[in-house]
Amino acid sequence: MKLSITLTAGLMLLTAACSTVTHVTSNPSGADVQLNGQHLGKTPLTAKVNDIRGMRSIYSFTASKAGYGTQRKNYQEVWGADPTATIPNQINFDFK
Template identity: 40%
Template sequence: MESRIIAIKTTALFLAGCILLASCSSKTLIQSNPSGAKVYLNGEAVGTTPYTHEDTKIVGSTTTVKLEKEGYETFNTSFSRNEKTDVGAIIGGVFVLFPFLWTMKYKPERTYDLVKTTTIDKVAAVAVEKPSTVDSKTKADKLRELKKLLEEKLITQEEYDLEKKKVLAEL
């Protein structure tokens, strides 16, 4: 009888450990619009979009992302491992009494819209002149700011779409 209880406890402990260890890893699919952009994570070239990133970093770890594609503006952003709760890691941590360092995961996928480089943007980058008193932000800058606000959930998708149309309609 007692050996049966020990066997059940050992099995439960083993299963909880398996759940915990399986939950240490998290992955996210990095996509770009258009696809085929070079992906740099923390300054290191890792491939092209679509790219699946997987790691075992702990909660709160941040990864910087840079996307580059010929004819498009370089896109810089970052993501942290605090976007989605990992129930398996929490359950495993309760049974194994292990620190809860992997209780959060990445979102399963993320898509970034690249902005085409225009002739005007190229000329503006080469020209060195005093900033004018008129709004000196390019459409690309405004669109990047809007996208960042959307990603940080400071504006809704509807607000983003409306503002994007306004920016694109500007002369």
């Protein structure tokens, strides 16, 4: 019984939703930023990124600025990871 409770508690910790904070910048600043198609705002910005349920989730950051085009940066979880281990603390889009 104790083993069952311990295993259940461990599984709950492993599957708990996690989040991380990342700072998004661009050169030049003022780029529109999206995360998986959801608008986050204009650079520079700080974004709280929540865990996507499922393994090997992909976090796709897109930045666009008129006259400079669009850039995308993808970060994919490895097995057992969460956004904290997957997404860097700082993401920069350099349009120059």
